[in-house]
Amino acid sequence: MGGIRTAGDLVARMQITRGMRLPQAKKHVADRLGVSVMDLSDPVVMLDARKEHGLGAALESGEITGIDEPIGLEAKFHIAELLGVPINSVERFRRLTAPRG
Amino acid sequence: MDTGIPTRMGDGSLTRLTPAEIEADIREGVAAAVKRAKVEPLGEDAIRHLMDIFGSRSRFSAVDIGDEVVLSYDGCGSQDLGTRINDLQYYEQYLCADSVEMYHHDYSYKPVKTVIDFEQTVMRQAQFLITAPCGYGAMPDLGRYTVPDGPIANWSQLLPLGKIPEARAAQEEAVEMAVEDIAFVAEGMAEAGIDFIDLDTAGAAGDADFLAALKAVERIRARFPDLGIQIGMASEFVLGMHGELEYDGVRLAGLWPREQMKLAARAGVTIFGPAINVNTGKSVAWNVARTLTIAKPCCDEATIPIHLNGGMGVGGVPMHILPPGDATSRASRAAVDILHLDGL
Numbered sequence: 001m002g003g004i005r006t007a008g009d010l011v012a013r014m015q016i017t018r019g020m021r022l023p024q025a026k027k028h029v030a031d032r033l034g035v036s037v038m039d040l041s042d043p044v045v046m047l048d049a050r051k052e053h054g055l056g057a058a059l060e061s062g063e064i065t066g067i068d069e070p071i072g073l074e075a076k077f078h079i080a081e082l083l084g085v086p087i088n089s090v091e092r093f094r095r096l097t098a099p100r101g
Numbered sequence: 102m103d104t105g106i107p108t109r110m111g112d113g114s115l116t117r118l119t120p121a122e123i124e125a126d127i128r129e130g131v132a133a134a135v136k137r138a139k140v141e142p143l144g145e146d147a148i149r150h151l152m153d154i155f156g157s158r159s160r161f162s163a164v165d166i167g168d169e170v171v172l173s174y175d176g177c178g179s180q181d182l183g184t185r186i187n188d189l190q191y192y193e194q195y196l197c198a199d200s201v202e203m204y205h206h207d208y209s210y211k212p213v214k215t216v217i218d219f220e221q222t223v224m225r226q227a228q229f230l231i232t233a234p235c236g237y238g239a240m241p242d243l244g245r246y247t248v249p250d251g252p253i254a255n256w257s258q259l260l261p262l263g264k265i266p267e268a269r270a271a272q273e274e275a276v277e278m279a280v281e282d283i284a285f286v287a288e289g290m291a292e293a294g295i296d297f298i299d300l301d302t303a304g305a306a307g308d309a310d311f312l313a314a315l316k317a318v319e320r321i322r323a324r325f326p327d328l329g330i331q332i333g334m335a336s337e338f339v340l341g342m343h344g345e346l347e348y349d350g351v352r353l354a355g356l357w358p359r360e361q362m363k364l365a366a367r368a369g370v371t372i373f374g375p376a377i378n379v380n381t382g383k384s385v386a387w388n389v390a391r392t393l394t395i396a397k398p399c400c401d402e403a404t405i406p407i408h409l410n411g412g413m414g415v416g417g418v419p420m421h422i423l424p425p426g427d428a429t430s431r432a433s434r435a436a437v438d439i440l441h442l443d444g445l
Contacts, residue, residue: 001169001199008199009233012171015406015443016200016234016297016329019371022170022406022443041169056232058194072230079232086327089228089235089294 004050004057007033007040010083017085032082054078106158109428111388112381113421120156123386127151130383130390138337138357138395147393147439154431154438155386162430164437171444173372173408175238175301175333176204186227193233199444200234202299203227209242210282211251217286221293228294236329237290238299241283241313243306246275253278256342272309272343276316283317288324297329297371304361305335307342308353311361315348315368322369332365333374333410334358337395358399366405372444375399376410381420385428389417389435396440406443409436416445 001008007029014025030037033053039045047064050057056075057065065071070078073089080087105117118126131142143151154162164170177198178188185203192198203224205213213220220237227235247255253275256268287298298321304311318330339361341354348364356364358375365373377392392409400407414420417432436442 001171003172003193003197003199004232005197008169008171008197009193012173012199012444013234013296015171016236016331016371017327019405021403022441025171025406025443038167041167058197072232073228075232088291088296088328092228092292092294 001041002043002046005043006046007049010055010079011040013079013083013085013087029083032084053082055082106156107427108155109385109419109425110381111379111383111385111419113419113423113425113428115425116384118384118386120152123155123384124148124152126384126387127155127390130387131394133387134391134394140357140394140398143390143394143397143439148390150438151386151390151393151435154435155389160427162427162434164434168437170437170442171199171406171408173200173331173444174198174202175299176208177201180206185223186230189227189231189235193231198233200236200297201231202236202238204238208239208301209245210239210279210286211242211245213239213286214282217289220286221289224290224293224295234296234329235294236297236299236331237286237295238301238331239286240302240305241279241300241310241317242302243272243275243279243310243313246278247271251275251278260342269343269345272307272346276309276313276346279310279313280316280320283313284320284324287317287321287328291325291328295328297331299331299333301331301333302335303332304339307340308346309343310335311339311353311356312346312348315364318365318368318370329371330369331372331374331408332370333408334361334376336415337375337377358396359402362399362403362405362407366403370405372406372408373399373403374408374410376415377417379414379417379420385417385419385432389432392417392432393436393439396436400440400442403443407440408444409440409442411436411445 010029014020054070056071177192189201192201254271259268300314303314339356362373
């Protein structure tokens with residue numbers, strides 16, 4: 001679908017985590033983003049949507065994703081919140097950075 | 102001058118066929134699938150669509166805008182450039198993979214078990230950097246448990262000697278060892294942050310190999326309710342190396358993709374990948390027609406996402422280390438259009 005250039009990683013996440021079939025997974029992601037299903041594979045629409053929601057994107061020497069925008073694990077916190085699914089690495093980060101003692 | 106339409110054979114070599122020859126190959130591929138897998142033939146609409154796809158002289162073929170599917174990958178990267186994390190980054194940043202998969206170059210759960218600490222460390226670092234779903238994959242690879250590589254008697258040596266009970270007992274013993282190893286690695290990698298675990302090339306050593314995969318999935322699912330679990334098959338039907346093994350009351354030997362998918366879903370898999378073999382002596386059109394006919398009942402009745410295996414020697418893609426894009430794109434488009442796949 002285009003991975004992080006579009007919404008491919010988000011749709012894949014719904015298939016992986018929830019076992020959703022493609023139409024259901026696309027609809028879930030589109031509804032959460034407030035875009036149409038057709039928009040999900042459009043890099044022009046999706047770059048704006050990803051930036052608005054802090055979902056990370058391609059890097060390209062800072063031209064696409066600036067230093068103040070989330071990538072990697074930072075972005076996955078927003079993705080988990082947006083899609084309403086637990087993300088293992090996010091849960092792990094929370095657990096390991098929680099105050100101890 | 103040869104005015105036929107340029108197309109490919111199953112070994113990747115270029116050939117030229119007339120439209121009538123392409124149609125004949127497609128109909129023969131469908132018929133071969135019906136005879137072998139005892140499935141319904143493709144409808145006339147599907148056959149006409151295949152004729153359109155393979156009747157084109159274009160370099161590339163693609164689905165309509167909006168019909169794109171998720172592309173998952175087993176084992177991302179060549180491990181020849183930079184680090185394994187760089188491999189994942191290339192796939193995410195430049196190939197725009199929808200999910201990425203880290204792998205150990207031995208690609209079997211048994212050897213991975215011995216280096217799990219190192220695999221965990223790399224995965225932990227990868228999870229900081231990768232945004233897309235990032236999993237870990239390897240093969241159940243039951244043969245690894247037999248002598249001279251493992252502790253169990255080799256059923257490939259026992260069977261020709263007529264030692265059927267001994268060969269069966271050896272396979273049953275290997276299943277339990279493989280399940281332990283797969284569950285051990287899955288648990289370790291889940292601790293390191295994976296989004297999914299992939300049991301790839303399941304069934305490569307036959308019904309016992311597939312049983313090991315299903316039993317391991319059941320264990321992993323019980324322990325990790327939200328973890329993605331992917332099974333990719335080794336070939337179109339399960340070889341009966343044992344012959345009597347069952348999962349949940351279903352005999353595994355001889356199962357085709359629809360029944361494989363049902364058992365995988367029952368065990369707890371979230372993505373299932375059927376693998377349909379390629380005949381290198383037939384055209385890609387023949388192979389794609391056969392592939393789609395065999396896979397269609399699986400896709401029609403699926404309750405979980407289906408990612409058809411599409412690569413070197415499976416899913417209609419030529420058996421060549423560098424499958425030509427014209428053939429790969431036609432095979433992929435045809436599969437998405439006709440099977441309504443969830444992914445590839």
